[in-house]
């Protein structure tokens with residue numbers, strides 16, 4: 730059995746459940762029909778350019794909770810990344 734783990738940023742515009750459903754539809758008629766997709770939601774990670782504080786927010790506006798600056802750098806949580814593809818169970 731193949732297990733695919735995908736990090737789904739909360740601001741990627743991708744809904745983890747929809748991604749998993751689409752994946753299962755695609756592999757249903759293939760040799761990978763037993764493959765499973767595990768979509769892991771990843772919160773948006775931000776860093777303040779003014780005071781370097783790191784923080785996470787679920788939704789905009791993106792402003793630093795420490796100093797209030799809105800000049801923040803987005804470090805993650807905006808894309809979809811395949812983290813691992815695992816083969817397990819009864820091999821040949």
Ligand SMILES: [Zn+2]
Pocket residue numbers: 777778779780781782793794795796797798
């Ligand atoms: Zn700050």
